[in-house]
Amino acid sequence: MELKGKVAIVTGASRGYGEGIAKVLHSRGAEVWITGRKRYDLNTAAERLGVKAVVADVVSGEDWDHLIARVMEESGRIDILVNNAGAAISIKPLEEQTDTDIEQSIAVNLTGSLLGCRRVVPIMKKQRSGTIINISSICQKYAWPGWSVYSAAKAGLAKASQSLYLEVREHGVRVTTLLPSWGVTDFAGTTPDLDGAPTNDPEIREKCTKPEELGDVVAHICSLPKHLVALDYTLVPTIQEIMPL
Numbered sequence: 001m002e003l004k005g006k007v008a009i010v011t012g013a014s015r016g017y018g019e020g021i022a023k024v025l026h027s028r029g030a031e032v033w034i035t036g037r038k039r040y041d042l043n044t045a046a047e048r049l050g051v052k053a054v055v056a057d058v059v060s061g062e063d064w065d066h067l068i069a070r071v072m073e074e075s076g077r078i079d080i081l082v083n084n085a086g087a088a089i090s091i092k093p094l095e096e097q098t099d100t101d102i103e104q105s106i107a108v109n110l111t112g113s114l115l116g117c118r119r120v121v122p123i124m125k126k127q128r129s130g131t132i133i134n135i136s137s138i139c140q141k142y143a144w145p146g147w148s149v150y151s152a153a154k155a156g157l158a159k160a161s162q163s164l165y166l167e168v169r170e171h172g173v174r175v176t177t178l179l180p181s182w183g184v185t186d187f188a189g190t191t192p193d194l195d196g197a198p199t200n201d202p203e204i205r206e207k208c209t210k211p212e213e214l215g216d217v218v219a220h221i222c223s224l225p226k227h228l229v230a231l232d233y234t235l236v237p238t239i240q241e242i243m244p245l
Contacts, residue, residue, distance in 0.1 A: 001028060001029035003028040003080075005031075006025075006030040006079040007031045008025045008031070008032045008033065008078075008080035008082065008222075009032075009078060009116075009120075010025065010032060010034050010035070010082040011035045011056075011082065011083055011112070012036060012084045012085030013034035013035065013042075013045065014036035014045040015185070016185035016186060017084055017135065017215075018034065018036075018211075019049065020211020020215040021211070021215040022045075022215075023049050023211075023212060023215060024212055024216055024219050026049055026050060032051040032052070033052045033053070033067070033070075034046055034052070034053050034054075035056040035067060036053075036056070036085075054066070054067045058113070058115065059107040059108055059111060068120065077123070079124075080222050081130075081131075082133045082218060083112070083132070083135060085113075086108055086109045086135065086137075086154075087108050087109065088105075089101055089104050089149075089191075090149070090193060091193040092193050093146060101149070105149045105153055106149070106152075109157065110154075110156045110157050113157055117132060117160075121167075121173065124168070124171070124173045125173060129172045131173075131221065132164070133175075133176045133177075133178050133222070134161045134175070135180065136154045136155075136157050136161075136177050136178065136179050137154040138181035138234065139155075140154040140155040140157070140179060141179065142242060158179075165229070169229075174224075175229070175231075176221050176231065176232070176233060177232050177233070178214075178233045178235070179232065179235065180236075181237065182198065182199050182204075182236075182237050183210070183211070183214065184206075184208050184209065184211065185199075185211065187199070188200055198240075208237045217233065217235060
């Protein structure tokens with residue numbers, strides 16, 4: 001219960017990594033709020049986990065305002081923000097992507113997290129404490145064909161996180177970029193471009209990062225002594241061999 005009394009927001013938490021993160025944070029004593037766009041899926045997850053839910057789209061500033069106002073009204077503080085929401089959108093050569101594909105990928109994988117950070121930072125600075133964890137991707141480090149736009153968004157999130165940390169460090173606020181790779185989620189399964197992805201193979205999938213395992217990592221980062229921060233944390237399953245450019 002090392003997070004008892006802490007108030008956490010986890011975006012994109014109606015399934016996958018987000019749900020696993022919310023479950024672990026709740027089990028460690030935190031009061032957890034989850035967000036997602038699909039009301040039924042979100043409320044079902046909230047009931048299953050025993051946490052609070054607010055329907056919100058991370059790319060909407062108005063939705064962020066509503067979420068933050070609700071959390072502050074009922075909980076009075078925000079100690080943890082996990083920007084987990086993200087999507088593949090379109091994984092194909094850049095020339096084959098539409099303008100809409102590109103705009104949506106940047107919005108959900110980068111802009112949405114920045115909108116959330118902008119709103120919680122003043123609250124955390126006033127508290128003189130807080131932890132922001134931005135979920136990036138192994139794609140920010142390495143290159144694969146078809147992943148240009150997604151990788152650009154995640155690399156941008158990582159660089160923004162580093163700059164943000166320097167802006168808030170003296171106020172007792174920590175910012176971490178968490179880089180997971182292959183996971184037991186539906187990330188590949190819901191994207192037609194990734195029908196042949198290794199993580200759709202049951203034998204490989206069994207050896208990938210499970211949502212609650214990533215949740216354990218998030219909880220560990222949040223539980224570090226106040227004078228320590230994990231700036232970048234990369235988590236890769238040993239079954240994954242990485243030899244790209």
